[in-house]
Amino acid sequence: MPDPPETERREVVEEMHGEEIRDPYRWLEDDTEEVREWVERQNEYADRFLENDARERLEPRFEARAEVPEYGVVHARGDKYFQRVEDAGDDRAKLVVRSSPDADPTVIADPNEWDDGESLDWFHPSPDGSLVAYGVAEGGRENYDVTVLDVETGEPVDVLPDCGRIGPVGMAWTDSGFYYATTGSADEGGQLDQEIRYHELDTETGDDPVLVEDVGERVWSHLEITDDTLVVAFHEGWTRSEVFRWERDGEGRGDGELVRLVADADASFRPRVSDGTVYLVTDYDAPRSRVVACDADATGTDPDDLREVVPETEATLMDCTLAGDSLVVHRQRDAHSSLSVYDRSGDHRHDVALPEYAAIAREDFRANPDAPEFFVRAQSFDRPPWVARADTETGETTVVTERESETDRALPDLVVEQQFFESADGTEVPAFVVHREGVERDGDNPTVLYGYGGFRNNLTPQYDRFRTPFLEDGGIYVQANLRGGQEYGERWHREGMRENKQNVFDDFFAVAEGLIEREYTRPERLTAMGRSNGGLLVGAAVSQRPDLFGAVSCAVPLLDMLRFHRFLLGESWTVEYGSPDDPEDFAYLREYSPYHNVERGTEYPAVLFETAAGDTRVHPGHARKMTARMQAANASENPILLRTETDAGHKTGRPTSMVVAEELDRWGFLYDRLGVLK
Template structure:
């Protein structure tokens, strides 16, 4: 029997839409000395429980697998090829450039030489590659300073301080100057306050692109993405993950003087993701195409009817997910049953060919790049049994060459199978089932079921070096493609959002029950795993179906769905979840909100993880849920919480911290699922 720290109840009772809501642990939402002391006691308790033989045995195996090189995707430009590279003995990836693909890389920025806790999280080179901008943050907080470098000399050209949640999608070069999106700070609770600015490097100053459309027309809870072509700034305002408004900046020149934002595409309830080049706006859209298609218009157009946009790549039975411009071509990424393919078209939409990829390959959304000025593109791909590799392709010759790759850390012979499971409403839900060759379906294999189910995030084949020991030791890893993602297009997404969110949970249970029925495992040896929105999934699983799981790993989660909109980026997620302020949304949020559905009973073992510096999901979710479950649990299994400092939601972690996190996570699972080292 584990004895967790006792948490004081400080009852808060409020009425929401006629219902009395009790919140005895609201005080854990604060950031004060009392909360810090409580967090320290919980960390000490987690240390005691996790300090097992399994952890000692796993430590050298995970540390060895951490000591390998990591390669980011290459971004091609006229003056060089940019890439992040992390050596086997380093904690952070360096930003590098090489003059050609065969040349040795030159280091432009090395976070390993910066103060502890600082990271380089993104970069974007100028159109010709003479300059490169990157985002530097502290403690994984995603609050950036933006540094501009001369890519030839490595010298710092300029540093813009305190740009908030700046990032590559909100950055657009205009010759040697640039536009960028800046936000308020997490500390001041102003992350959702955004502004588009124009920065002149020679003058060393930024000016706001002030226009009432930023708040009055498109609403304040949107995220702008930027593109620039032929003296025209193109802005897409994304309201959540289902709707976009596309505008252009109309003025006499590139600087924001005496201009205004003019709607480029007429308003319609659809998503548009622009990519601009040579005066044309290419857009991936789900307008009249749930699995998406590619359309285009002139960058100087005004209020173009969506029906009048030129269709370049029509909708098909594959789901289009991303596109880049490469010289006179478009490289389009698509997915069939969560597996990636890459197709090349000319700019008029004529099909030129396919990129040869191995079976069960995934190319991430941020892992495809192109040079609009040259017939070159690059991608980073991976499979369940092959570590990520980086390749360079040419649209003119069709040739593809691997640039960077490392050998697998194990000679494990894996079996990868995609199975389909029937959900509560009859929907067929796919899942990848991965295990070593020779594992028998005897109903007793330790199994980890991973899911997400939201925000159009697709779960595709992935290589995880820290997962390998579990597979070596006879474990079964299952990755479920739940509704809420976009594996089968926007319809699949909408079937798992707002009032349909319960479908996501039911899909998860269907896969879990199917694994038991197929004799892969039994509930006592089955663990649920998820992070962020996937942490919400795990929280729902242990409160709705505690009988179905023997353990649960729940990272940086949303758990109090009646108050999520009160903190950090939460208000922007009401598009996906609905708002607790809305009486209709309150009903379904209240029905599944994990924190509000904890009751006195025996629960499976749960390992919660959160981060003090998380600027997306407030750590109060995990704190409150831990306290409530510890108090209500009548069983003997532990409810643990690990809180880490000097890190955030997941970006910018040094490798040493990643090893520590993975070690705790897998030690917990080994103990609870009774996994033995082979």
């Protein structure tokens, strides 16, 4: 086994709440030429393991799976239907428009023809569909320029440069412009410096009036507009929000003040507005959420006085949307989706049929506010994503776009089961177990266990075109629904956050041990896989239970939980994790922080860390420092690898060619370590 590159220890010792904390690799947090050279050496070292026979054999199969179209959900506005589409052979998704759901598309913005490697990550049409705004970013950095396009002519009307972390939920159109929430750039450390402004079309952005300058600890803003009333929800983390309306007191859009619409409460509220009414998806007095409402001109409404429209049920209410005169509700029961249609007063009309174990992401649920129709992008473990139109009057659904490729049709019959595993405190934790028909429980199957467990993020059935070779080759894929998500409402989330974070790790271990006990696999053939907050999960798994896994795939992770709040968006995550500056929070963060629990002389499993130099959410220093510390401490012959993408961000903006290369790194590594093709 080749030795990893030498990494110099430069001891930094600081006292935190009476304890000495040693950080010998803090210098790897910096963006210097010295660090870039270290990253290059690590990439070269990783190549020695990742360029293996398994990768070579997977490459043609992955390239074939890349040559398929991908369709985003349809947005209907006015008499137009907008959609992001990536045709087979494209490297990036383009924006198209249709005159009806089944009409031929017209391309109105195509990043594949741009020169600078930019991506079009989101779009937001005006209410009549005559204009569309879209976000353009380079290298997945999520610092956006906003282009406003005339849909009929295809010509730009306006360009707003350097808008930071803007997105479609932070925009609201008027007849002559739009309100928008904008931040500073990641390069200048201003991602949390949020403002709300108003832009009049055909004016200089430097003249845009600022409505709100300082939003304090609020993480992001949700803007909606009805009858010229702007409704703003400020979200403080993932458990609490405040709802206001903008009351104008002059001629200009910037003249006025925020007036509290709903009285302050320790709960989450997400608005949907129409015809002077504000509908709110809330977990106030309803852990699995419900829909309540008030008038848009209300002031300081007590949450107890909000009108209940759709009550709480045993299924978790994820979202609602307004389609014509109907209210469409998306729920999840045991982490898969159901849809129901109500009238505006909350009387149930009918349910919309979905296949078993189908799932809809929150961003893949869009309605036509002016017609009795809505659109979803659904998927399951054994069916690629399809986009469907649903009629709110009849309940009928029609598939609008669905890919039909040879590689998808060649997928073998799959067994999909939802099983439950008992965690350390007795909690029953669900997990989806997916494998090819005929796979035997002989205790020796290569198995991948994927988890997340945080930020109310539910892990629902998803089709992954690059996972299918693993299933074809007899692998077992397991997706665990750990606490910290919202699968069973806000209580499930809170049992996996802050001082309860160890529950998430214990849930993960319970599923892993259960898979072994049920003779699906054994530790040497079991992989822990996670990314972002899921990277923290598998980082904790490898530091707490290195005996339980034969390999670990850890992407864009948080790993130093005593300094995460000092970088990029980290400060905003103290609501979810707690703050290292608080002595009580420090105690439990120190207890599980993966970086601080690496122990010299431990026999660790093989680990592939993945990060991106352009990540504007999770600082790449986490993966760098953890790699260095584990390479120095590891007493086994298993490699500890770091792969860094130099022209990528946390998640968005990756061209298909880069996605294929990353997936080959990941799955080639796992195939090799688990002996899938041997």
